Amino acid sequence: MAEKSKVLVIGVTALIGKFIVEASAKSGHPTFAVVGKCAPSSLVQGFTGLGVHVVQGDISINHPETLLNAVRQVDVVISTVETPLEVLYMTVAAITTVGNIKRFLPSVFGSDVDRAHAVEPARTFYAAFYTDIRRLVEEEGIPYTFVSCNFLAGWHHSTLAQPGATAPSRDKVVILGDGNAKVVFNREDDIGTYTIKAVDDPRTLNKILFIRPPANTSSMNDLVSLWERKIGKTLERVYIPEEQVLKKIQGAESPKDLELAMLHSIFVKGDQTNFEIEPWFGVEASELYPDVKYTTVAEYLDQFV
Template identity: 30%
Template sequence: MAVETGVLILGSTGYIGKFVALAAAAESGVKAYALVSKATQAKPERAEVLQKLRSAGIQFLEGDINDHASLVAALKRVTVVISCVGFSAHNDQPKILEAAKEAGTITRFLPSDFAFALSKETIAAFGDVHPRFTLKEPTAEAANKSGIPYTFIWANLFGAYAEMALGRQMPMQNDEIDVYGTDKKIVAVDEGDIGRYTIKAALDPRAANKTVRLEPPRNAVTQSELIALCEKLRGKTYKKRDATAEMLVEEYKNSNEEVSFFACLRYAFWISGDHTQPKREGDLSTAELYPDLEYKSIEAILRP
């Protein structure tokens, strides 16, 4: 009888965490666990997702990222730990590595990143790095120092946010689109596919101490292609206005953190083309690692 690989997911009831947890449960040869606190179990709004995870066969272990003893006990049950915690807990992730070293069983750690790296061009345009992109730095430093093999996931654009990438102003209350007129491309990835790619990478020895970029080859589109697809699939015509990189820089400098974050993203998407920037040393692509893995097309992602 084959030995199952124990995989523990933290943040399994969060937006991307549930997709990763369900993918772990569906993966052959994996025993999926989720660290769930008493507080989370008591929240009525989490009841539906908890039941879905339970029905998928995921075993709940009671604990919390800030409860060292419970975290160590949970990690001793597995060899792979995947963090899917939200922004507010990103700076707590070095605690996972501390507990993993004490547990002594962990052969792979995947931190909660699920984004992409800003290019030098994007950072230079704004004169700094947006706070949401700096949150991962302490975890990356701790992972490099820990001696525990790690894998970072470069997820590009969550499928549910593909329409947001069009160029609509925040908040998105109308159908007006800012068109930047470049040939840069975004890469959209369905959330279920993010989960599947993540689990594949977590178990793949080739991905140890690497960044795995999720790149479904047919899901890379320019803004004009994305607009045309949305208009065709949604049966609407967007009102378009010519926009510039300078407008995004101005919006970034004169907006609150939430709005400035989206200005930064649009610059990275349509001005710098950060999704498809050249691979850095240590980057791997899912197009090469898992060429036969079926994925949801950009058309299916956008279809209402």
């Protein structure tokens, strides 16, 4: 059996960072995690208990040595850093300088922005934080896997994608567009599992790994109907036509306008699923790894009934 790659995770306090660290350690990869001074002690203790090599130090333009020294120790770098943007460019520079990295999985988790039909300000945001990084990695000739994990269940699914909610509604739900666009919800630990399975897989080299399991792909109308059956109650559905959504985006202040523009891309334009995954650019995770028992939409909602 081939030796498992040494994995470095940057951005462990981000939405999915810790799940990737845990999946890496549990799967037997020698795992390194850059942890800043402000990280919760419970997070550090949890990593240590899993045998993770904790690299203490903040990553900033003033302290590039932290990142550079960490990259020198590993084979694979995974970044879930959300901000600042300079950290992404620092990571690419460190990988290029060291020259020993077999695979880079940059901070492009989420929807596949190359196939999105986003309006402003999401279009500019996607270009700065996702598209430009993808093109830079390709231009530098860095071996990569871009992970398109789509929605995070804990952030969106547990609220029926209602901004500001803390639990699935039992009364009313607001739906952008006609509610028929297919969207994808994945549990965070499943995203971690699929991501780590891809790091040494030649089938995912220089490809996009789409995490789009069939049982987690549904329209908002279907999702609400499923929830209604589980709680035995019919919800009031308030539909907002696309024209009205666009007016709301134009009239909203930052960062609300960005959030609405992203939701428009996904729920109105269907940008998570309105394209076929062609072999020349991507692969689908649940097809590649049928042994993974992922949590389905229906199973996830059971905890809120």
